[in-house]
Amino acid sequence: MRYVGVLLVWTYRLTLGWFLGGQCKYHPSCSQYAIDAYKEFGFFKGTVLAAWRLVRCNPWSRGGVDYARDQRVFT
Amino acid sequence: MTLALLQPLEHLLRHILNGLHSIGLPWAWSIIGLTVIVRMLLVPLTVRQIHSMQNMQAHAPQMKELQKKYKGDRQKLNEELMKFYKENNINPAASCLPLLAQFPVFIGLYYTLRAFSKHPPPGNLSWLHFVPSVADKVTAHWSGYVLLAVYVGSQLASTYFMAGSMQKSQQMLMYVLPFAFIFVIARFPTGLVLYWMTTNLWTVGQGLITRRLIPKTPPPSPRRSSRTPAKEEPPPPVAEDGGKPEHRPAATPSQPRRVKRKKKKRAKR
Numbered sequence: 001m002r003y004v005g006v007l008l009v010w011t012y013r014l015t016l017g018w019f020l021g022g023q024c025k026y027h028p029s030c031s032q033y034a035i036d037a038y039k040e041f042g043f044f045k046g047t048v049l050a051a052w053r054l055v056r057c058n059p060w061s062r063g064g065v066d067y068a069r070d071q072r073v074f075t
Numbered sequence: 076m077t078l079a080l081l082q083p084l085e086h087l088l089r090h091i092l093n094g095l096h097s098i099g100l101p102w103a104w105s106i107i108g109l110t111v112i113v114r115m116l117l118v119p120l121t122v123r124q125i126h127s128m129q130n131m132q133a134h135a136p137q138m139k140e141l142q143k144k145y146k147g148d149r150q151k152l153n154e155e156l157m158k159f160y161k162e163n164n165i166n167p168a169a170s171c172l173p174l175l176a177q178f179p180v181f182i183g184l185y186y187t188l189r190a191f192s193k194h195p196p197p198g199n200l201s202w203l204h205f206v207p208s209v210a211d212k213v214t215a216h217w218s219g220y221v222l223l224a225v226y227v228g229s230q231l232a233s234t235y236f237m238a239g240s241m242q243k244s245q246q247m248l249m250y251v252l253p254f255a256f257i258f259v260i261a262r263f264p265t266g267l268v269l270y271w272m273t274t275n276l277w278t279v280g281q282g283l284i285t286r287r288l289i290p291k292t293p294p295p296s297p298r299r300s301s302r303t304p305a306k307e308e309p310p311p312p313v314a315e316d317g318g319k320p321e322h323r324p325a326a327t328p329s330q331p332r333r334v335k336r337k338k339k340k341r342a343k344r
Contacts, residue, residue, distance in 0.1 A: 024170070024171055025160075025170045025171075026157070027153045027154055027156075027157045029171075030171045054171055054172060054175060055172065057170045057171035057172055058170055058171075058172040059120050059170050059172070061170070065154050065157045065158065
């Protein structure tokens with residue numbers, strides 16, 4: 001199931017990702033974060049984490065280094 | 076499911092379109108008006124980005140140095156850059172959310188215009204006397220190819236303005252991809268191309284204005300936004316990295332503490 005998530009992210013990357021062509025202020029980028037999150041936490045937690053990361057990736061946040069495995073949403 | 080989620084948005088867009096049409100705009104111009112409204116709503120974000128670009132420019136020499144130092148190692152360079160941003164209170168210009176904000180509008184508009192072509196609304200669907208109907212597919216008329224050409228041109232131009240901070244290889248791809256996308260976009264209704272064209276042209280205009288503005292204004296002194304509390308920078312992270320295994324409390328965003336859990340997770344699978 002978690003690979004469904006990874007697959008979805010790749011679909012995004014190969015289609016709209018190029019279109020929108022954002023460069024993320026975080027490292028790793030949002031899509032890479034999503035892939036990491038799916039791989040480590042499974043589909044549902046991964047989705048929540050990826051969504052939360054996207055929300056944080058706004059002009060008012062600081063950006064920076066932020067790995068999925070360092071998340072604090074699920075303990 | 077996606078459709079159900081997008082339905083309200085589709086209705087909203089339809090309402091705005093209807094509204095614009097009812098004040099006397101033809102449908103094609105209503106689409107352009109809708110685009111302009113969307114982009115105008117995004118202007119606060121853009122202003123924010125311009126500020127951070129100025130800030131970046133002020134620190135460019137130091138960043139160049141970092142780039143020289145970690146020339147061979149992309150990964151390491153990225154991490155160092157991010158750290159540098161944080162230490163110097165720099166907000167990198169790009170972020171995902173504003174881009175994403177356009178995404179549902181794009182899809183919503185796609186459905187709206189598809190509904191248009193199935194049940195054409197009463198009124199004038201043509202544009203500038205040479206596009207017969209914005210609800211038709213792009214390839215239905217020669218004018219569609221003209222629009223496609225303009226789209227590619229505007230896409231390239233807007234990439235040119237946004238590409239400043241991108242990596243070289245990424246930039247190349249961004250320049251090549253619009254050509255590949257022609258084949259996808261050719262299946263879209265003309266109105267959607269009109270939308271994308273307008274939004275690109277807006278980006279270009281914004282880029283032109285920004286270019287004018289940036290060299291003139293002096294780099295601002297370290298700006299503190301009221302939203303983020305002034306944070307006392309801890310002593311250089313190198314000093315404390317030595318022997319502290321536990322996480323710091325949530326106030327400080329995560330440092331690249333990468334060693335510990337990786338192995339454990341791998342073993343689980």
